[in-house]
Amino acid sequence: MNPLCKGLLAGLLLVLPLGAAVANEKAEPDPAKSQYWPPIRQMMFGEREILDGKDVVRVYLSTRADDASTVPVAVKAQIDQTPGQYIKQVYLIVERNPSPAAGIFQFTPDSGRAQVETRLRFEDFSFVRAIAETNDGKLYMASRWVKAAGGCSAPGDKNRMPANLVGTMKFRFADETVEAHKPALVQLMIRHPNESALASDFDDTRTPQFVRQVKVTYAGKTIMSADVDFSISDNPSFRFYFVPEKEGELQAIVEDTHDKRYVHREIIVEGVPLPGG
Amino acid sequence: MDPSRIAAALLAWSVGVASTFAADVLDPFALSEVAPGNFVHYGSLEERAPGNMGDQANIGFIVGEKCVAVIDTGGSAAVGRALRAAIRRTTDRPVCWIILTHVHPDHFFGTAAFREDRAVVIGHENLPRSMGQRARPYLNALKRDLGDHAAGSEVIPPTQLVRDETVLDLGGRTIRIKAWPVAHTDNDVTVFDERTGTLWLGDLLFVSHTPVVDGKITGFLEVLDTLSRVSVQRFVPGHGKTDAPWPQALEPERDYLALIVRETRAAIKRRKTIEEATDEVGLSERDKWVNFDDFHRRNVTTAYTELEWE
Numbered sequence: 001m002n003p004l005c006k007g008l009l010a011g012l013l014l015v016l017p018l019g020a021a022v023a024n025e026k027a028e029p030d031p032a033k034s035q036y037w038p039p040i041r042q043m044m045f046g047e048r049e050i051l052d053g054k055d056v057v058r059v060y061l062s063t064r065a066d067d068a069s070t071v072p073v074a075v076k077a078q079i080d081q082t083p084g085q086y087i088k089q090v091y092l093i094v095e096r097n098p099s100p101a102a103g104i105f106q107f108t109p110d111s112g113r114a115q116v117e118t119r120l121r122f123e124d125f126s127f128v129r130a131i132a133e134t135n136d137g138k139l140y141m142a143s144r145w146v147k148a149a150g151g152c153s154a155p156g157d158k159n160r161m162p163a164n165l166v167g168t169m170k171f172r173f174a175d176e177t178v179e180a181h182k183p184a185l186v187q188l189m190i191r192h193p194n195e196s197a198l199a200s201d202f203d204d205t206r207t208p209q210f211v212r213q214v215k216v217t218y219a220g221k222t223i224m225s226a227d228v229d230f231s232i233s234d235n236p237s238f239r240f241y242f243v244p245e246k247e248g249e250l251q252a253i254v255e256d257t258h259d260k261r262y263v264h265r266e267i268i269v270e271g272v273p274l275p276g277g
Numbered sequence: 278m279d280p281s282r283i284a285a286a287l288l289a290w291s292v293g294v295a296s297t298f299a300a301d302v303l304d305p306f307a308l309s310e311v312a313p314g315n316f317v318h319y320g321s322l323e324e325r326a327p328g329n330m331g332d333q334a335n336i337g338f339i340v341g342e343k344c345v346a347v348i349d350t351g352g353s354a355a356v357g358r359a360l361r362a363a364i365r366r367t368t369d370r371p372v373c374w375i376i377l378t379h380v381h382p383d384h385f386f387g388t389a390a391f392r393e394d395r396a397v398v399i400g401h402e403n404l405p406r407s408m409g410q411r412a413r414p415y416l417n418a419l420k421r422d423l424g425d426h427a428a429g430s431e432v433i434p435p436t437q438l439v440r441d442e443t444v445l446d447l448g449g450r451t452i453r454i455k456a457w458p459v460a461h462t463d464n465d466v467t468v469f470d471e472r473t474g475t476l477w478l479g480d481l482l483f484v485s486h487t488p489v490v491d492g493k494i495t496g497f498l499e500v501l502d503t504l505s506r507v508s509v510q511r512f513v514p515g516h517g518k519t520d521a522p523w524p525q526a527l528e529p530e531r532d533y534l535a536l537i538v539r540e541t542r543a544a545i546k547r548r549k550t551i552e553e554a555t556d557e558v559g560l561s562e563r564d565k566w567v568n569f570d571d572f573h574r575r576n577v578t579t580a581y582t583e584l585e586w587e
Contacts (some may be wrong), residue, residue, distance in 0.1 A: 066574035068414075070582055072552050119551070119582075123414065150414030172585075174548060187550075191586065235582060239550070277546045 028063075031127055031143040036095040044091065044101070045139060050131065053140035054078070057090065057114075057132035061144050068122045068151025070233045075130045075142075077114035081107065087114035089133040094231050096126035097152060098196075102231035111223045112183030112241035119233040121196065122148035152196050152230070165191050167262030169252055173274040178244040180270045187239040187276075188216060188252050190262070196230040211236050213255045218268075219248035246270050303330060303359035308367070312473035312511045314340045314450065316367060318360060319518055320351070322486050322567045325383065325422045330355045331430075333383040335515055337477070338364055339470050341447020344373035347396070348468050348477050348513075350387030353419065354429030357387020361394075372396045374445060376454055377435055378479025378515065379462045380407040381491070382415045389431040399443065400435030401456045401464035408434045439466055457481065459492040460500040467504075474510030484517030487566040487573055488530045494538055494580045501531045517567075533562050541580045542587070551581045 031037075041050070058076050065071040077087050092103045107114040114132070125148070131141045167190070174185035195208040208230065215225040216238075223242045242250065247269045254262045268274065308316045317337040321329045331352025338347045338360075345364060350357045364372065377385050377400040385408075388398060412432040419427045437443070439456040453469045461480045468477040480489065481500060490497055505524035512523055519526050537559045544554040555577045563569050 066555065067578040070551075070578050072550075117550070124417065149418055150411060152414075170586075172548075176548075189585065233582075235586070276548045 028145045029127075031145070034095060034127055036100075037127065037129070040093060040095060040100050044093075045131075048139055050139045050141045053130070053132060053142040056134070056140035057087065057130055057142050059092075059128055059130035059142045059144050061120075061128060061146050063144070063146060065122060065146055065148030065151075068148035071120045071122055071146065071148055071151065072117065073120050073128065074117040075105075075115065075132075077132065079114075079134075081109050081111050081114055083109045086111075086135050087132045088135050090114065090116065091129070091131040091133070092116075092118075092120075093129040093131070094120055094122060094126050095129065096124040097121070097231045098123060099229050099231060101229065103226050103228040105224060105226045106222075107224060108222055110218070110221045110243065112243040115241055116224065116226075117187075117237075117239035119237055121151040121231055121233055122146060123152040124149045151233075161191060161193060167192060167254065167256075167260060169254070169262065169264035171250060171252075171264070171266050171275065173276040174239075176273055176276070177271050178268060178274065180244055180246050183241045183243050185239060185241055186250065187237060188214070188264075190214075190236045190252075190254055192234065192236060192254075192256065194230055194232055194234045194236055207258075209256055209258050209260075211254055211256050214238060215253045216240070216242075217251045217253075218242045219245060244268055244270065303332060303355060306359040306363045308337070308363050311513060312470065312475040315470055315473060315475045315477075315511070315513075316340070316363075317513050318351075318363065320383070320516065322517060324568065324571065325352060327423055327426050330426050331383060331386060331419065331423055332356045332359075333516070334381075334480075335513055335518075336360060336384070336387070337513065338367075338372075339447060339450070339452060339468075339475075340368045340370055341450035343370065343446075343448025345370050346374040346376060346445060346447055346452060346468075347372055347391065348376050349378050349384040349479070350375060350391065352383035353386050353423060353427060354389045354431070355387075355426060357390030360387060361390050370448075373447070374399055374437075376400070376466065376468055377404060378467070378477070379465045380404055380411060381462070381480065381489075382411075382419060384479070384515070385433070386415075386419060386430040388433040389429055397437050398433060398435040399437045399439060399454060401466050402438040402440045403464040405434040405438070407462065407464050408432055457500050458496055460497040461489065462492045465492070465500075474508070476507070476509045476512045478504075478512060478514055480515035482512070482514040482527060483530055484514045484519045484526065485567050486516035487568045487571070488533055488576070489572050490534070490537075490576045490579045494534055494576070494583060498531065498534050498538065501527050501534075505531075529565065533559070533566070536562060537576055537580050538584065541577060541584050545581070545585055551578060551585075554581050 060074040086109050090105045093100050094102050105116050128144050170189040172187040178184040192211050194210045210230040224240045249267050251265045311317050319335050320333045325331050333352050336349040336351050338345050372394040375396045375398045439454050443454045445452050451471045455467050457465045509523045540558040555574045558577045
């Protein structure tokens with residue numbers, strides 16, 4: 001976990017009014033008026049200007065989530081990744097979660113597209129913020145209101161997986177084969193309870209264990225890396241682009257809060273059928 | 278883990294003081310004697326709202342010569358008080374046990390109404406942990422949905438835990454509490470009254486109300502398969518009521534869950550994402566169930582996250 005993220009965890013857990021009133025949240029509020037946003041913004045971005053993101057980054061979620069412990073989210077760049085201009089970082093924030101910084105995703109021009117899909121937990125009705133930082137250091141924000149609650153604490157109990165399965169990974173490809181030089185979508189699936197730190201509130205026999213870092217390379221070059229935490233659902237899933245050559249190795253390295261390190265590799269060859277179905 | 282410590286911690290999450298609204302909405306509090314000594318109050322199939330005070334689940338009690346065992350206490354302290362009053366009108370035997378069939382709030386928020394009975398609260402061995410994890414969000418949601426009518430409702434975990442089976446003697450009447458593997462939740466128990474052959478299923482059986490999967494969909498189907506081979510004279514679903522015979526009464530739920538499993542597996546095989554699967558799986562069941570739009574997509578989400586690892 002990078003120092004920024006660690007600072008956030010420590011700071012925000014103290015600062016935010018976690019037990020705040022829950023009354024009158026049926027109407028969709030104004031993202032500019034959220035009382036939860038200013039302290040998060042201050043801690044993460046200080047006085048930096050944050051521009052309207054609609055031409056740079058968008059965030060997609062259902063407004064009313066079906067399962068607060070598994071809310072699919074997609075952050076999609078509206079610009080191409082070129083060496084001259086690209087999105088180098090995306091901050092994904094769930095304002096009302098105990099640890100609001102769900103993930104900080106780093107991309108490179110080798111990513112093909114700055115896009116990531118994952119699944120989030122929601123402790124309470126909340127704005128989700130996706131903030132893209134371009135290589136020139138500018139920040140662009142997209143926001144979305146989501147009605148879902150109770151998902152931070154809900155999981156963990158239904159997913160007691162045998163210890164030998166924790167850290168098992170799969171790549172699942174959107175298409176049956178890839179074509180050299182054409183961006184391809186791949187889902188990295190990580191078998192992990194991603195236990196919320198909240199799960200220990202009334203049970204001190206367990207130390208929460210969750211994935212904190214994910215790094216994916218293709219042919220030795222980083223295409224996506226992320227600092228994440230327990231706002232990500234159990235069995236963390238990340239779907240993103242890479243640009244294949246004729247042949248190359250896709251590698252994922254995952255670390256969790258118990259300093260466990262898991263590695264998964266797969267050789268991708270143009271035209272050869274890929275797992276995913 | 279020390280249950281009394283948990284109980285003390287959870288008391289901090291209670292929602293203020295008792296209110297007196299209950300009587301109006303929940304009066305008369307209808308009871309059906311489905312088998313001699315087995316009394317059921319059928320909850321509403323409507324969504325939780327101030328107008329029904331959280332009276333969603335089917336709850337009730339079994340009366341022995343010495344003791345009463347309550348099976349689920351309803352979705353608010355108000356419902357719990359109405360149930361307690363109904364018990365007092367029915368028998369002078371004391372309430373010795375409260376059995377909670379699983380962690381969902383429509384089944385347990387009424388437990389506070391039985392405080393002065395000093396009844397022992399019984400549940401699945403996984404129930405305290407699950408209740409502890411969900412206490413705060415459940416109370417927040419209750420308050421959001423019921424407002425002042427949530428007053429007095431508390432999260433009170435069991436102190437007697439069922440690992441496999443627990444047998445209780447109510448006085449001339451034996452009941453068996455059985456703990457199941459992960460199915461509807463990871464903490465489902467059923468209650469069987471031996472004298473009348475009556476099985477209280479909790480939410481292992483939904484009738485009319487869309488079934489909910491908050492555990493493991495393949496496990497749910499396995500448990501239904503086991504249940505269908507049990508000899509039962511009468512049964513009480515967790516939601517809804519039916520005249521269908523046993524075990525045919527299990528079939529609509531089993532068909533619904535099996536369809537989700539089949540179609541979700543097919544969607545995964547066709548490389549569909551979780552969002553695409555929730556948009557297309559199981560829609561042919563829509564007209565068969567109440568509250569389909571509130572629960573169905575969630576079931577598909579749960580199924581997908583389970584089945585994508587097969």
